Amino acid sequence: MCQTTYNLYPEIDNYDQNWLKTDELHEVYYEQSGNPNGRPVVFLHGGPGSGCNPGQRRFFDPKHYRIILLDQRGCGKSRPQGSLVNNTTHDLVADLEALRLHLDIKTWHVFGGSWGSTLALAYATQHPQRVLSLSLRGIFLSHQSELDWFLGDIKHFYPEVWQTLLDYLPTEEQGDVLTAFEKRIASDDISISHPASAAWNNYEGSIMRLDPSSTKPSTPTKKSAEEIAKEQVTDVARARVQIHYIRHLCFVNGKDLLNAAKKLSHIPTVIVQGRYDMVCPPQTAWLLSRAMPHAEHYVIQDAGHSAMEPGVTSALIGATEQFKAL
Numbered sequence: 001m002c003q004t005t006y007n008l009y010p011e012i013d014n015y016d017q018n019w020l021k022t023d024e025l026h027e028v029y030y031e032q033s034g035n036p037n038g039r040p041v042v043f044l045h046g047g048p049g050s051g052c053n054p055g056q057r058r059f060f061d062p063k064h065y066r067i068i069l070l071d072q073r074g075c076g077k078s079r080p081q082g083s084l085v086n087n088t089t090h091d092l093v094a095d096l097e098a099l100r101l102h103l104d105i106k107t108w109h110v111f112g113g114s115w116g117s118t119l120a121l122a123y124a125t126q127h128p129q130r131v132l133s134l135s136l137r138g139i140f141l142s143h144q145s146e147l148d149w150f151l152g153d154i155k156h157f158y159p160e161v162w163q164t165l166l167d168y169l170p171t172e173e174q175g176d177v178l179t180a181f182e183k184r185i186a187s188d189d190i191s192i193s194h195p196a197s198a199a200w201n202n203y204e205g206s207i208m209r210l211d212p213s214s215t216k217p218s219t220p221t222k223k224s225a226e227e228i229a230k231e232q233v234t235d236v237a238r239a240r241v242q243i244h245y246i247r248h249l250c251f252v253n254g255k256d257l258l259n260a261a262k263k264l265s266h267i268p269t270v271i272v273q274g275r276y277d278m279v280c281p282p283q284t285a286w287l288l289s290r291a292m293p294h295a296e297h298y299v300i301q302d303a304g305h306s307a308m309e310p311g312v313t314s315a316l317i318g319a320t321e322q323f324k325a326l
Helices: 054-059 089-102 115-126 144-150 159-167 177-185 190-205 225-247 254-261 283-291 310-325
Strands: 014-021 027-034 039-044 065-070 108-113 131-137 269-274 296-300
Touching (some): 027 089, 039 089, 039 115, 054 065, 054 310, 065 089, 108 115, 108 310, 115 131, 177 225, 190 225, 254 283, 269 283, 269 310, 283 296, 296 310
Parallel strands (some): 039 065, 039 108, 108 131, 131 269, 269 296
Antiparallel strands (some): 014 027, 027 065
16 A cells, blocks of 8 residues: 555445345444445444444545445334344354445445454355455454453553442442443433443443544534433443443453464455554454464554544545545
């Protein structure tokens, strides 16, 4: 990849949005933007639990790509929101393949960051003939060491952030943070579940960037009671889905996934990793690059976890530009 600096493409609207019923319970939200006749690329969001947003369309040249975003089961606009029933990595992979068939796509580029990189690899190892390329950022493979990092070892770098999370809980429950938050976030009482979800979500948000002060503050807007209630439900759904996945080691065996990735040498792959990623530390990306020696592995020296840090953004768009030639 050349050393050109790339910036996000201008904001665009989608030209299609709908829901795909993928089993008796779940309806997965998806949208399309860019060139309806272009090369398809599917964006896999992180979390687990986060959902897609309009800014994610901007990693792709809208004249070249048919850009497909979706909310994974229980996430964002997918229905039922926050549902943990039939919600596993196996189900999400099946949903991706169902969406590909529904949209009459033969092959597509796959782009995923953080948890989205895990899902991208899980999909590619099961459907390698359907993947034109892999653009992966902030690699996560659900090794126990990665989960231990997120659930406590992070205190070695962010002691005040970890302490803020602990301080939300009574002292006697601070020894098992996951269970304590899981109990509160599972409550049907929004006055219990939402504050706990906000504390949980803010924890991850506080360690996303190398320089948190670089985040542009959003302009406060007056919201109706209905809008506030909707946002609270979304916050709770995000936290519920994430804790559900963590509780089950994200339904992934990281060692097996690494071994399976060795068989993807025919798929052009770019791995982008922030040197100071505190959510998904760089060791996992390094392990993946050794399992996939054909992959281009870029360590961004002045970046953390966020895809919106300039060096990470540039490298990711550089990958999508490079893959135009495929």
